[in-house]
Amino acid sequence: DGGITQSPKYLFRKEGQNVTLSCEQNLNHDAMYWYRQDPGQGLRLIYYSQIVNDFQKGDIAEGYSVSREKKESFPLTVTSAQKNPTAFYLCASRKTGGLTGGSGRRTGELFFGEGSRLTVL
């Protein structure tokens, strides 16, 4: 079955260490996204990528980095510059063909992975 796989499910990090969260999709989606979830704050966009070798900062990109070398993969690195990295991280992808609105916007929904919970010790 097609879907999005995030790993690891749980990750512990010491302060000052970089960690990389994996996100792989076999849905043949062009666009991929990383969101951060904190209790009571909903989901906040970190980075997103529309095509291979291109990505844009979201609302809270500071302290994070990404790469998009393959269509299927969009890893997120949480760097030591991120002051409060303990959170639940969600990867998502999106089909960019098919239904469009009158303005030509893509209207498809996001498909989410199961998430990765990062805890800083």
Added chain:
Amino acid sequence: AQSVTQLGSHVSVSEGALVLLRCNYSSSVPPYLFWYVQYPNQGLQLLLKYTSAATLVKGINGFEAEFKKSETSFHLTKPSAHMSDAAEYFCAVSDQAGSGYSTLTFGKGTMLLVSP
């Protein structure tokens, strides 16, 4: 820029009672609206979406939502709550990215508690 406001961080209902979760949006362009559900330590699953077709949208698990432009609302309802409906629910609105692609902006979520 667009935004979403979900009224009530927690909603409690009895099993069999009506479920009403409120969502109001702000968007400078005709919006596309979504409701997602999240169970503990899991990803988000789409319940339903509004994409400028019928204003009353039916989704999975007996949920539906009505788009009301005059009220800028997209409230989620279910006639009769089940214990299995206990979860966190997120309303989201799409934006208008210049390239033609869009991102979703999420509300802060409403936790639905169902008591026997």
